[in-house]
Amino acid sequence: MNRYQLGAENVTGVDSTSDNVLCVPVTSDSGQVGAGIESFANYDGIPAGAKDRPGLEGLFWSHDGTIVHKWHHYLPIYERYFSSFRGRKPRFLEIGVSKGGSLSLWRKYFGPDAIIFGIDIDPACDAFNGLSGQVRIGSQDDPEFLVNVVKEMGGVDIVLDDGSHYSKHIRASINTLFPLLEEGGVYMVEDLHATYWDSHEGGYQQSTSFIGDIRQMYDDMHHWYHNEGQRIKATTDTLASLHLYDSIAVLEKGRVLRPRHSQIGTAE
Numbered sequence: 001m002n003r004y005q006l007g008a009e010n011v012t013g014v015d016s017t018s019d020n021v022l023c024v025p026v027t028s029d030s031g032q033v034g035a036g037i038e039s040f041a042n043y044d045g046i047p048a049g050a051k052d053r054p055g056l057e058g059l060f061w062s063h064d065g066t067i068v069h070k071w072h073h074y075l076p077i078y079e080r081y082f083s084s085f086r087g088r089k090p091r092f093l094e095i096g097v098s099k100g101g102s103l104s105l106w107r108k109y110f111g112p113d114a115i116i117f118g119i120d121i122d123p124a125c126d127a128f129n130g131l132s133g134q135v136r137i138g139s140q141d142d143p144e145f146l147v148n149v150v151k152e153m154g155g156v157d158i159v160l161d162d163g164s165h166y167s168k169h170i171r172a173s174i175n176t177l178f179p180l181l182e183e184g185g186v187y188m189v190e191d192l193h194a195t196y197w198d199s200h201e202g203g204y205q206q207s208t209s210f211i212g213d214i215r216q217m218y219d220d221m222h223h224w225y226h227n228e229g230q231r232i233k234a235t236t237d238t239l240a241s242l243h244l245y246d247s248i249a250v251l252e253k254g255r256v257l258r259p260r261h262s263q264i265g266t267a268e
């Protein structure tokens with residue numbers, strides 16, 4: 001049973017000390033690649049007019065419930081991949097609930113009919129169950145737990161991995177969840193900067209880093225052109241596209257057909 005009101009806490013969850021200055025090559029609401037993003041990425045406090053911006057950006061900056069924590073340059077990336085699901089009752093799963101604020105943001109973004117679930121390993125997150133969405137407690141590397149959550153959701157159209165940020169956990173979640181993702185669905189992994197950090201068992205070009213999986217997925221996607229086959233079972237034959245940004249990877253699921261080419265025209 002859903003209760004869609006926000007949590008009782010009234011926290012202005014804006015970290016104005018974060019100074020991630022990036023101009024990511026995504027389409028802004030003006031339709032220009034990269035346009036309008038720089039001024040929103042480099043700010044001191046809430047930028048003027050930010051609360052009135054359309055879509056997720058406006059909802060994020062005007063959020064006043066329990067804390068949601070997002071890097072600024074993620075906002076237009078979410079918009080780019082999630083906006084087509086708005087108003088279509090998407091089944092949305094976020095790995096990592098933390099203070100509960102992101103689930104309330106997603107509820108506002110996707111609407112009252114969306115199926116919104118969050119999972120977290122921290123039992124304290126159960127306090128957010130039923131507020132903006134359903135919360136289930138368990139680990140993102142537990143296949144049985146994940147399968148049961150997706151069953152309860154009636155399937156899944158979007159997965160956003162904002163969980164532990166350990167490569168082994170990101171990989172385990174993909175292994176279970178990508179095969180369960182609906183065709184046409186989106187699987188987004190964020191905070192991939194952590195894969196470079198010792199604190200997260202990461203490192204630069206480290207063999208066990210999820211960045212290596214991304215490379216392997218790209219190689220698998222091109223299996224038509226080499227003799228090594230596809231090595232990542234979860235995405236075999238179903239990874240329609242792979243999009244990379246600073247700290248974010250987006251995997252789109254679709255039917256992958258053998259590529260064909262044609263020469264059209266008459267002139268030699």
Ligand SMILES: C[S@@+](CC[C@H](N)C(=O)[O-])C[C@H]1O[C@@H](n2cnc3c(N)ncnc32)[C@H](O)[C@@H]1O
Binds near residue numbers: 121
């Ligand atoms: C970055 S926070 C999530 C932030 C939240 N999505 C937001 O936008 O405000 C990461 C969360 O992942 C949870 N977490 C850590 N390891 C996990 C695991 N193995 N399985 C599921 N959740 C995990 C942590 O307890 C923490 O609440």
